[in-house]
Amino acid sequence: xxxxxxxxxxxxxxxxxxxxxxxxxxxxxxxxxxxxxxxxxxxxxxxxxxxxxxxxxxxxxxxxxxxxxxxxxxxxxxxxxxxxxxxxxxxxxxxxxxxxxxxxxxxxxxxxxxxxxxxxxxxxxxxxxxxxxxxxxxxxxxxxxxxxxxxxxxxxxxxxxxxxxxxxxxxxxxxxxxxxxxxxxxxxxxxxxxxxxxxxxxxxxxxxxxxxxxxxxxxxxxxxxxxx
Numbered sequence: 001x002x003x004x005x006x007x008x009x010x011x012x013x014x015x016x017x018x019x020x021x022x023x024x025x026x027x028x029x030x031x032x033x034x035x036x037x038x039x040x041x042x043x044x045x046x047x048x049x050x051x052x053x054x055x056x057x058x059x060x061x062x063x064x065x066x067x068x069x070x071x072x073x074x075x076x077x078x079x080x081x082x083x084x085x086x087x088x089x090x091x092x093x094x095x096x097x098x099x100x101x102x103x104x105x106x107x108x109x110x111x112x113x114x115x116x117x118x119x120x121x122x123x124x125x126x127x128x129x130x131x132x133x134x135x136x137x138x139x140x141x142x143x144x145x146x147x148x149x150x151x152x153x154x155x156x157x158x159x160x161x162x163x164x165x166x167x168x169x170x171x172x173x174x175x176x177x178x179x180x181x182x183x184x185x186x187x188x189x190x191x192x193x194x195x196x197x198x199x200x201x202x203x204x205x206x207x208x209x210x211x212x213x214x215x216x217x218x219x220x221x222x223x224x225x226x227x228x
Contacts, residue, residue, distance in 0.1 A: 019136050041088075044137055071179070075105045076130070079106050083133075087141065090141075099153070100212075100213050106131045106135050158210060
């Protein structure tokens with residue numbers, strides 16, 4: 001089924017503006033709370049977990065949750081899990097990887113959404129809520145001062161990305177799936193269209209990922225100032 005969603009149309013632009021606005025609002029509230037307050041952070045983690053459970057529950061209800069299809073093997077699935085863990089634990093290593101996965105991966109999904117049903121429908125609305133919360137969760141932790149990417153975080157994120165991609169690639173090979181678009185590009189317009197044919201767009205995507213990670217780290221290349 002072809003989607004009627006207009007890329008960079010009014011609804012799309014509203015969604016793109018709403019995600020960082022929501023994260024900024026949460027960050028402002030967090031900074032007004034007592035130091036160490038974790039209720040807002042845990043609540044957001046629970047919200048992300050419930051959203052994921054709702055999605056897979058819906059897929060099971062309509063009979064679409066079938067192996068090997070519709071498994072949580074996309075990069076955004078991994079980013080969702082990492083952002084939830086980061087929200088619950090504030091683990092610095094987890095945030096190092098979640099930050100790049102959310103800002104370089106889920107944000108690109110928001111910019112070039114791969115949706116297949118008319119908008120609005122449950123699946124399309126949930127797509128934007130899911131990816132929007134991933135990005136908002138990472139930005140909230142960052143802007144509220146609870147977490148930030150550390151020196152060496154780019155290397156950790158690249159290693160994690162490639163380990164995950166190799167694992168997913170093996171799954172794709174054995175089960176003839178196309179998670180992470182390792183076997184073919186998405187049908188909808190995406191940034192992969194500018195990176196050449198298979199398999200060169202995968203190689204080019206590696207370079208693009210590194211370049212984007214470097215850009216995302218630039219604002220935080222200096223250590224945070226600690227109060228005396």
